[in-house]
Amino acid sequence: MSQRxxxxxxxxxxxxxxxxxxxxxxxxxxxxxxxxxxxxLMNVGLDLIGQARGWYDYAAELLDDGRNADAxxxxxEERDFRNLLIVEQPNGDYAITTLKLFFYDAWHLxxxxxxxxxSDERIAGVAGKALKEARYHFKRSSEWVIRLGDGTDESHxxxxxxxxxxxxxxxxxxxxxxxxxxxxKTGLAADxxxxxxxxxxxxxxxxxxxxLKLPEPAVPFYLNGRQGLHTEHLGQLLAEMQFLPRAYPDxxx
Amino acid sequence: MLPGDLxxxxxxxxxxxAQDLPAAWDCLGQVMDPEVPVVSVVDLGMxxxxxxxxxHIRVKVSPTYSGCPATELIEQLIAEALMEAGFRNPQIERVxxxxxxxxxxxxxxxxxxxxYGIAPPAGSGKRALIDAETPVITCPHCGSQDTEVxxxxxSTACKALYRCRSCQEPFDYFKCI
Ligand SMILES: [Zn+2]
Numbered sequence: 001m002s003q004r005x006x007x008x009x010x011x012x013x014x015x016x017x018x019x020x021x022x023x024x025x026x027x028x029x030x031x032x033x034x035x036x037x038x039x040x041l042m043n044v045g046l047d048l049i050g051q052a053r054g055w056y057d058y059a060a061e062l063l064d065d066g067r068n069a070d071a072x073x074x075x076x077e078e079r080d081f082r083n084l085l086i087v088e089q090p091n092g093d094y095a096i097t098t099l100k101l102f103f104y105d106a107w108h109l110x111x112x113x114x115x116x117x118x119s120d121e122r123i124a125g126v127a128g129k130a131l132k133e134a135r136y137h138f139k140r141s142s143e144w145v146i147r148l149g150d151g152t153d154e155s156h157x158x159x160x161x162x163x164x165x166x167x168x169x170x171x172x173x174x175x176x177x178x179x180x181x182x183x184x185k186t187g188l189a190a191d192x193x194x195x196x197x198x199x200x201x202x203x204x205x206x207x208x209x210x211x212l213k214l215p216e217p218a219v220p221f222y223l224n225g226r227q228g229l230h231t232e233h234l235g236q237l238l239a240e241m242q243f244l245p246r247a248y249p250d251x252x253x
Numbered sequence: 254m255l256p257g258d259l260x261x262x263x264x265x266x267x268x269x270x271a272q273d274l275p276a277a278w279d280c281l282g283q284v285m286d287p288e289v290p291v292v293s294v295v296d297l298g299m300x301x302x303x304x305x306x307x308x309h310i311r312v313k314v315s316p317t318y319s320g321c322p323a324t325e326l327i328e329q330l331i332a333e334a335l336m337e338a339g340f341r342n343p344q345i346e347r348v349x350x351x352x353x354x355x356x357x358x359x360x361x362x363x364x365x366x367x368x369y370g371i372a373p374p375a376g377s378g379k380r381a382l383i384d385a386e387t388p389v390i391t392c393p394h395c396g397s398q399d400t401e402v403x404x405x406x407x408s409t410a411c412k413a414l415y416r417c418r419s420c421q422e423p424f425d426y427f428k429c430i
Contacts, residue, residue, distance in 0.1 A: 036403060039414070043409075129349050
């Protein structure tokens, strides 16, 4: 594959993780446990969907096959999505939602820090903007992990259960993907080793404050979001998200 | 509209030239942010540049947040205001870098925010959440500095939710970014 294709692939990974996270957050609309939380989740979701659009717009230009950002979001199949496995997991209770977001934010922040200095101006532009937003996202989700972990017996039990349930998917935040490693060498992508190190440090620090036990590092298993090998949950999410533009292809606002 | 009117207006349009750029700035100073209708897009620092290119006006606009749903509307309002003022086919160019920051909000913009009941950003957007120190936010209702954050996310992407411990009123804070 050419570097142009590799870069488009990488942009889809960034865009898909942001979009799927945004879509999951929107599922809380009208159901969040408090008004302030509802507003926060919708704001974070909007930021991420806006960022996804930035990545898709650029990916569409590189792919140059007639598809635009909307087509990339709404007309691709499950197998073509490149998002991290953790973001497609169902929301569960508020502990699961919070922890999913925290694991993603702790990965997203160092990724954007590096991308805001990408050798590609376009990437640096989208990332530089997204980085400012992601700092607020990370601050919020880490405060919630601490609040739940160092809270009541029940909140501690719930967030601990969430750790047990989600931890295996964190392998994707710390493994070294060859394509990303190659792109990072030319200064285009975030260096996966740097991101992994940052992720581990941030998670360890917040877990300590949250009085949560840090599990042994996750190990690879048979699924891999970057290669389109997803859990069954992504298909269901896409079925809902893509329904309208697929059923009514000419629909406009 | 009568055909004669159309022709008369067309000829008026032709008179707009590069000399009219100051008038364009004045015109943009009247375009308000739909979500904070007391602050213009110029005072918000969203208008980065106004230039004359190929016999047309071109406005560079920097969106506030990546997912701000008002971005398209604001671009449309800018184009409409310029056309109303006689600029033909205004070109709107969206620029992401350097990223918009609350540091670009003018003094006048900050004053209008305060008068509207929104506490203007305090401190540097570039250092927001990097410095350990949290800025003191003044209550826009009573002027007290005894305030606390309720949530960093408010009714729109650009606002945080605060509470005043003196007058007990909740208020919006235009957060640093
Ligand atoms: Zn007050």
